[in-house]
Amino acid sequence: MNPDLSGLRNSPFVALRTLLDPLEPVKGLKPLALTIGEPQNQPPQFMKDVLQTTDNLYGKYPPVDGTPELREAITGWLNRRYNLKEGMIDPSRHITPVNGTKEALYMLAQIVTNRQGKSGQKPAILIPNPYYHVYHAAAVMAGAEPVFLNATLENNFFPDLETLDEELLERTEAFYLCSPSNPQGTVAGRAYLEKALQLARKHDFMLIMDECYAEIYDKDQPEGILQVLQDLGGDLSNVMAFHSLSKRSSAAGLRSGFIVGEEVTTKTLINLRNFAGAASPLPVCAASAALWNDDSHVIENRKLYQTNIDIAERHLGNRFDFYRPPGGFFLWLNVGNGVEATKKLWTEAAVRVLPGEYLSGTTADGINPGFEYIRVALVFDPDMMDEALSRMANCL
Missing domain, CATH: 3.90.1150.10 (Aspartate Aminotransferase, domain 1)
Incomplete structure (x- = not known):
């Protein structure tokens, strides 16, 4: 079949x-x-130096959830970048290092989508239009209806959340949202992020925040979903956010990024990746940790x-x-x-x-x-x- x-x-x-x-x-x-x-x-020379000095580790199978050092480095960067309170992000419960965010953006839809639908209706995944092509493929392969939400000049190139139909929201399993947006380069403001989060929690779907361009900005540092969550008490429910070294550190070939979000989905994703995911080699984990630890x-x-x-x-x-x-x-x-x-x-x-x-x-x-x-x-x-x-x- x-x-x-x-x-x-x-x-x-x-x-x-x-x-x-x-x-x-x-x-x-x-x-x-x-x-x-x-x-x-x-990418910076020190990344290449770390890869070289740890090349003896290529002979070992790497763990699918990365190394403790990598998860600690990621957590430290998140705390610095978003001015988070110590302890809001637990590196052992909320972080999933991934072998490039493209694979994980695709795989996450397979986890969060109930193919039977919440009430017997066909599940839907909301996608900003234009969009990163992986979002669409992920929705189709998860058995969901990809629903395009036009993002035009009139709405700062973000979907209009106020006009979403209640019936659609009730069968929504996930909403991919990219900020800074690709391809338009606009940034979702605090009120917009709060509204998206409110809808996700009211209708129990996953807000998938693609923030891989968060460190490339013109003047003002883009606000992130974790700052919104912290101001609302620090609960990570209904959110998974993505970050990558491809743009931040010009290290696209390193294939290294991570997801941060609610614990249950984090653990489920790690479990799935134990069967179907490619773990990052240990030298790559070491080089990635060095990159996340450096901001200069x-x-x-x-x-x-x-x-x-x-x-x-x-x-x-x-x-x-x-x-x-x-x-x-x-x-x-x-x-x-x-x-x-x-x-x-x-x-x-x-x-x-x-x-x-x-x-x-x-x-x-x-x-x-x-x-x-x-x-x-x-x-x-x-x-x-x-x-x-x-x-x-x-x-x-």
Whole structure:
């Protein structure tokens, strides 16, 4: 018996290759790819040193829940970053180190979804639209209905929580929420986070907070869900939050992140990962602990992206509904027709971007909120970004 995969869409990057690979970029210009959120600056040297000095540990099977040192380092960072009271986060009860957050974002939906539904109705998983493609795949494979909630300029690129139908909320099993948002780079404020948490607890669903861009911001440090929870008494019920070293430390290849949240789901996830998850090698755990224990390299990392935003504003600041993204390192530009602009940029400027349509779902009313947009990753050094953004401005 084959599972029903009819609702599973291709990765946006597969769709992009299908669109652009048959087309030739303009001659005489070096092709530049601004499609993937893959930091091009190097992680700090001390990370590499730790990997080298602990390489004898590659011969040992690693524990799926990481090492005590790693969990302590993660807890210490959370306490510093979000000014949490000592003891709110217990490293042995609330932390799950994971081999990259993509796998865990997918796997968590399989845990929290009741396939029979809460009252015999089909379970639903709420997804901001546009969205990170893993959210959609996770919902489909968990047997839930992925429900797209349009996130547009009019609502700060976050779904309107006030208009959600009660019947929908009653069958909701999880709500994926990304702040700073990908691709738009906006930040959910305190009132918004409190409302999302209130709905999760009232209707007993899991609020899955993807905060992997929390350390990449322009001016103001984004508030996190843990700060909201602390101010409400410190109870972690109905919340699982994700963080990663991929963006914070430019260590995407390390495949290291973690989840923090309610104890029951934490333990269930660790149990599932004992059967179906890949544990991080012990040298990776040691290197990750060193990265979470250090904040200075993150400041330098953040300065690079702020410089790139300055360059983008200089080239594009009066066009395409440009705004300085408060968080993350993407531009979300309104070019009228994202697919056509993507083809034009590739064939006439040798710059590869991602159509917003490929990051969005078309809702029942026929609207795709990403149709007019392109996503541009500001991940290269300033000189290369200056070249790429200059080409884009001249081409479009």
